[in-house]
Structures are given as C-alpha cells and as structure tokens.
Amino acid sequence: MNEMERLVKKGDMVIVTSAITIAEVLSTNMPADKRIDFPRLFGRREHVLIDVDRRVAVHAAQYRDHYVTCGDQYAPKTLDGADSIHLATAVREKCDAFYTFDGIDGKHVERRVRKLLQLNNQVASDSLTIVAPSLNTIAQPVRSGLFKNP
C-alpha cells in the first residue's frame, strides 16, 4: 500500500472506485468523524468516484448473465451484484488494474458466487487485469501523467 500511496501522491496513479464503495465502507465500525470524512475523500483529484449509471448497470447485468450461461464448470454460479458493478466500472473507465483480495485463497467460487481474482485478464469478453495489491503488482499497470492534460 505504501507504494500505491506514493504513486497516487506523485500524480502517477488515480484510484477509481464505484460509488457503492461508500455504502460498503460506511457499513463498518468506522469512527463517526471518519464516516463523515470518507465520502469527502472522493473530492480529491486522485480518488475518482464513478456513479452507477444506466450504462454501468447494464454492463454489470451482462456480466452476471454471461456467467450464468457460459457453460463452464462453475456455471450457473455467477458474480455477486456488487462485484459485477465494481468490475463494470473498472472496465468502462479503462482502468489498468483492478485490486482485490477476493479469491486470494485460490478458490474460484464460494457459495453462490464467483471470486474475482480468478477472473484475471478476462471478465466475460472484456480484458481486465485483476490482482491482489502488493508491491510487485502495483508498478506495472499504472498510467503516468494522468493529470498533465486536463
């Protein structure tokens, strides 16, 4: 995480996340003052919050449909609704990498849903790098100079 912080601070990395992240994070036992501060974090240029608009929603639904019917060994298990929104957001914003720990135990599915790390490189027909955050996985995918041209 330190490396990620450094890149963000330098302006070489932008963290993009879906607006549903706010709902997810505020459901924790976060101190009251930080609960107020957390949504304000996305007023910073380096933390970009993306609405769940109709395009994201349709894209997410397509991912869920795809995995129900794809016919692989895990079908009809599909993506969790929130996961599908996060993935659709990342793909539509052309993110270089999607960071998650989901599936770090090597499992492909858990109960009803598919885990995300196992979808690395291909989410339905879209290409997306999905990795667990670590010092080794951060340096490669970043785009530099994102703020240089408004």
Added chain:
Amino acid sequence: MNEFRLTLRLQGKEENGGDVLFNDFIKQLEAFKIILADAGRRVSGGKTVEFKVVELSHNSPAMVGVEPIVGKGEPDYRAAWRKRIIDDIESIQDRGVAPDDMGTIELEHVEQFGSMVGDELSEATILVDGREIPVSPRLKKNVKQIVGEDEYSKGSLTGMLEAINVHGDELAFWIYPPTGRSKVRCVFPEAFKDRALVAFEKYVTVYGWVRFKQRDSHAYRIDIEEIEIHEQDDLPTLADFKGIAPDATGGIEPHRYARAFRSA
C-alpha cells in the same frame, strides 16, 4: 485523375441561377472539412491531418478539390483516407450502417454535411476518379436513425471545470474527468452563472440530468442542477484513514467482511 484528390461539387438553388449562396458555401465546406479531418484522424491513429486545396472553380457548378498533406518521413495515409471517406458515406447513406470506429460526434458532422441538400443546395456530390457519389437527404435521415434519441438519467460527474461560455443562447462549461474520458459539455441556467464562474478551473462535481447518446459509452452532456467545488487543501487524504479503525470489520479480514456484507 489524381490518386489522392477528393472533390466536392455543389449546385445552388434554381432561383439563384444555380449559384450557391456564400454563407451556405462556407457552412457546407466547414462540414466537409470536419469530415475529412475526422477520417484523417481515424486512419492515422489519431493524428491531425492538414489539407491543401488543389482545385477550385466556379464553372457552374462550384467545385473544390482537396488533398491531405503528408509530411516528410510520415506514413502516407492518403489512399486509406480517401477510401475511408467514400466507404463511410456510402455505408451510412445507402445501408444505414455506421462504421464501428465512428463516434456520435463524428456522425453528427456527417449529418451536418448532409443537412443542406434538398434545401439550400440542390446538389452536393463527391467526385473521386471520375466516380460520382451524390449526397442525398437520406444521409441526414440515416444518421438521425443511427444516433437515435438521447437517453437520460440523474447523475453526477467529477473533474476539472474548464472553457466556460457565459454568452450566447446556452451557458455552458466543460468538465474534464481525470480518468481520461472525453470532456463533457455542461449546460447551466442563468442562476448558476456566478457559481460557475467561481468554479472555473477548479475540481468540481456537477449534478443534474446526464444525457447519453445511444451508441456512446459515456455521457456527452449534463444539464446542471448543482455544482460542488472541491477545494483540494480542505479534503482528507487516504493517509488520514490509515489505521483509524483497527476493529472496523470486527476482526474479520476486509475481503471476507466485504463478501459477507454483499451476500447478506
């Protein structure tokens, strides 16, 4: 015959003796120029292509011939450029199909190009190596059909507020999102003028009716209802949240907590 030349022939209305009104001539050439430049960008991988006039006559009807300029040592896109323009116009006009790499803005330029035919112009024809491609009112009609009606939803967009216009019929500014998406035109009512001016060159979130073109991935316009300015110095940073709630997830690893939360 010229391998790379593309000529536009224009015929005015009969009531003007077939002459094209100067204003219409300029408008049609402007639309033509944008189409040529769009095609140039698409065949050259995003480069700006310059053109030169190689033919100009008013010998009833008026004709203008142009050719792209290729710089020394640059790849020669001229043949691909000319083929692309003809293919695109024919595909849209004859079959009602737009090329996949042509965005809505480019299509609207094509619509503009076709919009005067039948009204201000009795004829507009593209000439290529003796071939004639007449532009018909069907071009405009087909573009309208391809682009379709706008889709709307309430929403927001965050980015740098730039290029404000507080004159003219529509007050507007542009938002440049930080993720590399295309800029979005934001139209605001007179009541927001002062707020918009204060927000100029600042990082903001705008809220309102977001408009999408059916073929496009992202919004192209927002009708503004609120502007929130983010003064960067007043905002928390990611570091401010580090270690602030060690028990935030009740001792469960964050990804397991998230999974349980989502499945609840």
